[in-house]
Amino acid sequence: xxxxxxxxxxxxxxxxxxxxxxxxxxxxxxxxxxxxxxxxxxxxxxxxxxxxxxxxxxxxxxxxxxxxxxxxxxxxxxxxxxxxxxxxxxxxxxxxxxxxxxxxxxxxxxxxxxx
Amino acid sequence: xxxxxxxxxxxxxxxxxxxxxxxxxxxxxxxxxxxxxxxxxxxxxxxxxxxxxxxxxxxxxxxxxxxxxxxxxxxxxxxxxxxxxxxxxxxxxxxxxxxxxxxxxxxxxxxxxx
Numbered sequence: 044x045x046x047x048x049x050x051x052x053x054x055x056x057x058x059x060x061x062x063x064x065x066x067x068x069x070x071x072x073x074x075x076x077x078x079x080x081x082x083x084x085x086x087x088x089x090x091x092x093x094x095x096x097x098x099x100x101x102x103x104x105x106x107x108x109x110x111x112x113x114x115x116x117x118x119x120x121x122x123x124x125x126x127x128x129x130x131x132x133x134x135x136x137x138x139x140x141x142x143x144x145x146x147x148x149x150x151x152x153x154x155x156x157x158x
Numbered sequence: 159x160x161x162x163x164x165x166x167x168x169x170x171x172x173x174x175x176x177x178x179x180x181x182x183x184x185x186x187x188x189x190x191x192x193x194x195x196x197x198x199x200x201x202x203x204x205x206x207x208x209x210x211x212x213x214x215x216x217x218x219x220x221x222x223x224x225x226x227x228x229x230x231x232x233x234x235x236x237x238x239x240x241x242x243x244x245x246x247x248x249x250x251x252x253x254x255x256x257x258x259x260x261x262x263x264x265x266x267x268x269x270x271x272x
Contacts, residue, residue, distance in 0.1 A: 086262075087201070088263070145214070147203070
């Protein structure tokens with residue numbers, strides 16, 4: 044059962060416009076949420092994160108919003124650039140039974156920014 | 159820093175053969191994770207180690223899969239015997255502390271079992 048869901052497998056936007064990537068989760072015990080970016084033939088790299096006690100975190104062109112009541116988070120990229128074209132993974136962290144802290148990933152959304 | 163190093167980058171093997179994937183974590187990192195990426199299931203955590211000790215292997219799909227970390231600078235993921243459904247990209251990641259922000263991933267090993 045997918046605890047972290049990215050329902051859009053792909054997204055295409057024009058350069059300069061806003062990209063909005065969405066993520067839903069089911070486990071209310073998640074205490075930290077992250078976005079990773081992945082280029083082809085490379086491993087995922089950390090992009091931005093947010094604690095469950097906050098509702099917004101901003102880093103340059105990237106902003107993550109968290110709506111705990113809706114169990115929803117989103118990543119906004121403004122303005123989008125062609126170099127942002129990659130697969131974006133939403134991930135969530137929680138302390139599971141037995142003291143195991145795990146990072147659970149969604150399936151990813153492929154973003155294409157057209158020049 | 160060379161980052162997390164995985165080898166081989168690509169592996170093609172025949173069904174039934176043993177496959178060994180290797181990982182060298184970042185020096186000083188005390189956590190090591192093995193993930194598998196497939197189209198159907200995305201990125202799944204298979205197993206992770208803390209100070210070379212396996213902590214949680216609940217993600218290991220079957221007894222055909224095993225992982226070891228004999229020392230702080232090396233880990234292996236072994237599949238024996240391999241099956242076509244094991245075809246995926248396998249990532250190793252390491253971190254200092256289990257804090258989620260600190261995961262550094264390797265470039266992955268693309269495994270194809272024919």
